[in-house]
Amino acid sequence: MPPFPGLPQQRGVEKEEKLCTIHRLKLTMVSYQLLCLGNQLTAEHSKQDWNTARIDELIKVDRRVKLKEISLKLDIPKTNVYEIVHDKLGYHKVSAIWVPKMLSFEHKRQRVKICEILLHRCQQEGDETVDVEPGRDHRARNKLLQHLITGVKLVHLSTPETKRDSMTWKHISSPVTKKFEVLQSATK
Known part of the structure; x- marks a missing residue:
């Protein structure tokens, strides 16, 4: 060839x-x-x-x-x-670190402030009472407390996102993210 x-x-x-x-x-x-x-x-x-x-x-x-x-x-x-x-x-996907109910200083301050306001209102409206269950139980309670206290029948309104849903893209130089542990919200 x-x-x-x-x-x-x-x-x-x-x-x-x-x-x-x-x-x-x-x-x-x-x-x-x-x-x-x-x-x-x-x-x-x-x-x-x-x-x-x-x-x-x-x-x-x-x-x-x-x-x-x-x-x-x-x-x-x-x-x-x-x-x-x-x-x-x-980039790579990472899950946020779960932190149990961690509140910032501002949130803690707001909680204390709201509790103080409610306590002050309870003391002011102490004379106003209402029957808890008219006709059945004749115990009297503060009107404001009656509105604040809830029963035991709860319905979950929403569920918190799963750990997989909360995954985010992270660059090598990005800071570590934190995810607060969220409980299911409920209503009567």
């Missing part, structure tokens, strides 16, 4: 000239293809930079956004979104 298919077997200088010409032609074609491919890679690279910026903006707006949602919003394959988020931007 000849070393270069399509070329007749020749000897001497003629053969070398043809080989050099073919070699130059191939190098020219390869250079042209690389030039075209380079332009395509540059365009693709700038498109990826643009997608990276858009994905970073979406994550900064809503830290709880899911990869699938980003993929649908930007019309980018989920695998590309994953690669950009994890490899290029350096």
Whole structure:
């Protein structure tokens, strides 16, 4: 089999000239293809930079956004979104640390203030009493206390979000987030 298919077997200088010409032609074609491919890679690279910026903006707006949602919003394959988020931007999903009923100083101060106001009102309206259950029980109670105290029949209005729902995207330099333990809200 000849070393270069399509070329007749020749000897001497003629053969070398043809080989050099073919070699130059191939190098020219390869250079042209690389030039075209380079332009395509540059365009693709700038498109990826643009997608990276858009994905970073979406994550900064809503830290709880899911990869699938980003993929649908930007019309980018989920695998590309994953690669950009994890490899290029350096984000990873973390759950917030659960802290049992931690109140800030301001919340504690508000609670004390409200309790003092209610206690003061109870002392002022101490003379006004009402029957707890007219006709059945003739115990009298303070009107205000009657409105404040609830019964034992409770209906849950909402449930707190799960730990998985509270997961957020975190960058390496982001501070640790805290999530307060929330009990189900209830009403009578």
